[in-house]
Amino acid sequence: MIEGDATMAETIYLVQNDLVDQLLEEQSGMDSSAVEEAPFFLTESLYFPYITGAEFIMYFWTEGGWESVNAIWENPPTTSEQIIHPEKYEAGENAIPIAIADPLDTFGSSWRLLEYNENGELGIRIFLQNGGASFESATAASEGWGGDATYIITNDDETAMVWTSDWDSEGDATEFFETLTETEVARLGAERSDVDDNTVSFTTDGWVGEVHRDGNVITYFLTQSEESMDMMRESQVGAEVPVASPAEQDATPNATPSNVAFWVRES
Secondary structure (H helix, E strand, C coil): CHHHHHHHHHHHHHHHCCCHHHHHHHHHCCCCHHHHHCCHHHHHHHHHHHHHHHHHHHHHHHHHHHHHHHHHCCCCCCCHHHHHCHHHHHCCCCCCCCCCCCCHHHHCCCCEEEEEECCHHHHHHHHHHHCCCCHHHHHHHHCCEEEEEEEEEECCCCEEEEEEEEECCHHHHHHHHHHHHHHHHHHHCCEEEEEECCEEEEEECCEEEEEEEECCEEEEEEECCHHHHHHHHHHCCCCCCCCCCHHHHCCCCCCCCCCHHHHHCCC
16 A cells, blocks of 8 residues: 555656656666566565555545545555455455464474464465466466465474465355365376365375365365374364454564565475
8 A cells, every 4th residue: 555655646747747757768778687486476466556456545545536546544454465356445344363272282383383474465466376377367376365364384304384275165165166176186196086076185296285175265275294284184184263363462573574485495
């Protein structure tokens, strides 16, 4: 929202003062190779605030000028979904609290938290594209996001993940379920096994994965051994919405701010 507001103000100023051609001329001489060569997830995250953020601001500026934009600052958006879909911001559609348990309670003291994260619609789209899904497929699969949360843990020898997401409808959940499993099986070069209509498992050298669908809720487990998979499943039995995330509890100073390292490890 902040960068979108700034971009919108800049654009209006350039147009009103007939400076667009001058700006384009200056930009034509810039070296953009660093951006062009950067990892996909990084460039997408970098562009989003300026492009989609500006589109979000423009939506309200077109309706009621800067007065409408200023009103947003009194009640800022809380999710990337609201930035992508301004109508969801207007409707007050906030993230759904996710029932997920800290797996360290099951894995024990030899393991530590590598990261707790909430990906949002943007993060999920980037993740799917980074794994090989087309923009159209990733966009369609990430729409209808309701909320999500991820724990990634490690004991230095192994890394394990549980990722739970809730969707606006069963149809949205099914679309994500199908795109996620297809993408991950291809990304990891895994052998897929459809356990039933609601569970897909896959294995490859070094990875064991399982994706479950329960109504609107999708849970994805990814570990590096069958033993860890059993423990990760066990850790989520009876999971409830946590009172506060690890970040809010300030209990995980070593947790990283982004899960991109885990996502791109095998890409």
